[in-house]
Amino acid sequence: MHQVKKKLIKLKKKFKQSKKAISRVEQIKSQLTSRQYTVFQNAKTNKKCFHSKIKRMKHRISSLKKMVKQFQQMYQKHTNEMLASLSKCRKNLKKIKTCHVSKKYFKGLPKNLYGLLRSLDVKFACLKKSKGSDKLNCMNK
Structure with missing residues (x-):
């Protein structure tokens, strides 16, 4: 039980970190999509830099999507582990008559x-x- 308690504390920390990271990535992603729109509007005047900027932004967005997916998987894994250890604790409590x-x-x-x-x-x-x-x-x- 003591090990389960320690594991729970670690998992809670990881859970919070992954949650923060997901929100941060989502924020950056939204900023990038709005920036991409402004670049597209400015492209009418400056066509040379337009393609390179769009390429970079698309690459950045795809990497951010990968990061979000990674964090979501991590988040899911930690929540599953937490739920498993909580159910273990509940079972042990039920054994106490x-x-x-x-x-x-x-x-x-x-x-x-x-x-x-x-x-x-x-x-x-x-x-x-x-x-x-x-x-x-x-x-x-």
């Missing part, structure tokens, strides 16, 4: 979940954090 079940299910749970479990159900009322660590101790009544 009482406080006295093996400690291994509690290992990677986030800190704020301890209090939530305690407040939600009486059977988790005996959950307590041991001093100096994040692990839980199941106290026998």
